[in-house]
Amino acid sequence: MDTETESGNLSTSISSFSFNPKEQILETTCLCRNRQLLQQTARLLNSQWPRSMVARLHYLEKESSDTEFPKSIVLFSRRNEVETVIGYSKLSILWNKKDSCHIESVLIDKNERGKGYGRLIMEKSEDYATQ
Numbered sequence: 001m002d003t004e005t006e007s008g009n010l011s012t013s014i015s016s017f018s019f020n021p022k023e024q025i026l027e028t029t030c031l032c033r034n035r036q037l038l039q040q041t042a043r044l045l046n047s048q049w050p051r052s053m054v055a056r057l058h059y060l061e062k063e064s065s066d067t068e069f070p071k072s073i074v075l076f077s078r079r080n081e082v083e084t085v086i087g088y089s090k091l092s093i094l095w096n097k098k099d100s101c102h103i104e105s106v107l108i109d110k111n112e113r114g115k116g117y118g119r120l121i122m123e124k125s126e127d128y129a130t131q
Contacts, residue, residue, distance in 0.1 A: 024077050024078070024079045025077065025078040025079070026075065026076070026077050026078075026086075026117075026120070027075075027076060027077075027078065028073055028074065028075050028076075028120075028121060028124040028125075028128075029073070029074055029076070030071055030072065030073060030074075030128065031060065031063065031064050031071075031072035031073070031074050032064045032065060032066045032071070032072075033066075034074065034076075035064060036083070037074050037076060037083065037085055038057060038060055038061070038064070039057070040076075040083075040084065040085035041060060041072065041074055041085050041088055042056040042057050042060055043085075044085050044086075044087075044088055044107060044109055045060075045088060045107065047109070047110065048107050060072060063090070069091060069092055069093040069101060070090055070091060070092040070093070070104065071090070071091040071128065072088065072089075072090055073088070073089045073090070073091065073121065073124060073125045073128055074087070074088055075087030075088070075089075075108075075117060075120065075121045075124070085109070086108060086109045086112045086117060087106075087107065087108045087109065087112070087117050087118070087120075087121045088105070088106070088107045088121075089103055089105060089106045089107075089121050089122070089125040090103070090104045090105040091103060091104070091125055091128065091129055092104045101129050103122065103125050103126075103129075106118060106121060106122060106125075108121070
C-alpha cells in the first residue's frame with residue numbers, strides 16, 4: 001500500500017517504511033532484529049519513565065527475543081548512515097488469548113512529536129502484530 005503525504009512519499013510494508021523529507025529515511029524494526037539500537041531505545045524510554053540504565057537495558061534485552069512476546073518495535077531515522085531512535089512501541093500477548101496481543105506502550109521523542117510519527121508507529125505495530 002502506498003500513501004502520498006504532504007512531505008513526500010510514504011511507502012508502507014509489513015516490517016518497515018521509508019519517508020524521505022530532505023534525505024531523512026524513517027524505518028521501523030523489531031528491536032530483536034536491530035540490537036544496535038538498544039542503547040538509544042533505553043535512553044528514549046528513560047527520558048519518559050526514568051530508571052537505571054542497567055535495569056532498562058536488562059529489560060530490553062529480555063524483550064529482544066526473536067520468537068517470544070513481548071516485542072519492542074522501534075521507529076528510527078537514518079540520515080548520512082547515522083541511525084537515531086525517535087519512537088518505541090511494545091506489543092504484549094493477552095495472557096488468556098495466545099492468538100491476541102495489545103499495544104502496551106507508545107513513546108515518541110519529545111523533539112519529534114506533532115509530526116505524525118505516533119500514528120506511523122501505531123500502524124507499523126499493528127502490521128507487525130498481524131503477521
